[in-house]
Amino acid sequence: xxxxxxxxKRRGKRILVLRYRFIGDTILTVPFLRNLRRAEPxxxxxxxxxxxxxxxxxxxxxxDELIYWDPVTIHADCRATHRTLSAKIAFLRELRSKGxxxxxxxxxxxxxxxxxxxxxxxxxxxxxxxxRGFLLTKGVKYRHDQHEVNNFLDVLRAxxxxxxxxxxxxxxxxxxxxxxxxxFAANGISETDTVVGIHPFAANQxxxxxxxxxxxxxxxxxxxxxxKIVIFGGxxxxxxxxxxxxxxxxxxxxxxxxxxxxxxxxxxxxxxxxLCNDSGIMHLAASxxxxxxxxxxxxxxxxxxxxxxGCKVIYSKFPCSPCRQKFFQECKPSPRSKPECMEAxxxxxxxxxxxxxxVMSR
Numbered sequence: 233x234x235x236x237x238x239x240x241k242r243r244g245k246r247i248l249v250l251r252y253r254f255i256g257d258t259i260l261t262v263p264f265l266r267n268l269r270r271a272e273p274x275x276x277x278x279x280x281x282x283x284x285x286x287x288x289x290x291x292x293x294x295x296d297e298l299i300y301w302d303p304v305t306i307h308a309d310c311r312a313t314h315r316t317l318s319a320k321i322a323f324l325r326e327l328r329s330k331g332x333x334x335x336x337x338x339x340x341x342x343x344x345x346x347x348x349x350x351x352x353x354x355x356x357x358x359x360x361x362x363x364r365g366f367l368l369t370k371g372v373k374y375r376h377d378q379h380e381v382n383n384f385l386d387v388l389r390a391x392x393x394x395x396x397x398x399x400x401x402x403x404x405x406x407x408x409x410x411x412x413x414x415x416f417a418a419n420g421i422s423e424t425d426t427v428v429g430i431h432p433f434a435a436n437q438x439x440x441x442x443x444x445x446x447x448x449x450x451x452x453x454x455x456x457x458x459x460k461i462v463i464f465g466g467x468x469x470x471x472x473x474x475x476x477x478x479x480x481x482x483x484x485x486x487x488x489x490x491x492x493x494x495x496x497x498x499x500x501x502x503x504x505x506x507l508c509n510d511s512g513i514m515h516l517a518a519s520x521x522x523x524x525x526x527x528x529x530x531x532x533x534x535x536x537x538x539x540x541x542g543c544k545v546i547y548s549k550f551p552c553s554p555c556r557q558k559f560f561q562e563c564k565p566s567p568r569s570k571p572e573c574m575e576a577x578x579x580x581x582x583x584x585x586x587x588x589x590x591v592m593s594r
Contacts, residue, residue, distance in 0.1 A: 244274030291403030
């Protein structure tokens, strides 16, 4: 159904949701949107998102329209569509023309509250942070001691919207599932093999667990369980991906810079386990229901850890954690130029967590 036809069908409120930028943020907004749709089945729901992160929610049934906001930022997925003042003004005019009744401001920035106010929405509900409370008609306390999913759902609760569930979701097409099956077959992985994915990368590679540790874990899992290993990564990870490939035997399969984001999601959905750093791919795997073990040190998992029953966290909490990640101005580097909090996580710690998870015996 076209957007115009759907617009005619839905004659309820016109609701704007503001939560844009990272892949992880996008995925963690899905429970909010699902509960909102359940409460407002006839509403027209539009979601302001960053164009670089929307692929992860392709097929979402809870939103009628995705509105792309793309100013200049330092983030890797920025395309700077709204670089100029005239482009920003045109965007805001178009937003206002849509006649929103209510806006939910899930970002905590001052500028996102300004956007909600300029949209013309009469009701504006969001976190009372950054001195922006006067721009909202209902301010909600933001908590640093709970997960971001629960913070988002608190916005609904504060607005009187019932919250029935909090699980993540993702949607794969039959074509994407077929790609994953073909990928495994082409790389000698059968349907009966136990497959472990490893994502040893991070947005700031300094905070990642050392790659040699991942090599040790891979060898141990191969010996204990006869697993097949798949290494995941992006275009900037090719050199380090090849480093692992050359040092792990039997040789792992590389899904590094040779698959799209959606294809990566399909492969992740077929894993028995993903071992990873704190990263966007961690949230992707969680949204697909893939069991995972994630390593945390500089960043606390309380707010942004993996969300789901099959998610395990290995957290080395130091007195300085969570930190501002200004390596190494606030802490000393290890001999391998890693934060001590990450070096404190041993290979044995990781293997014990995997053993206790029970996923290798499924």
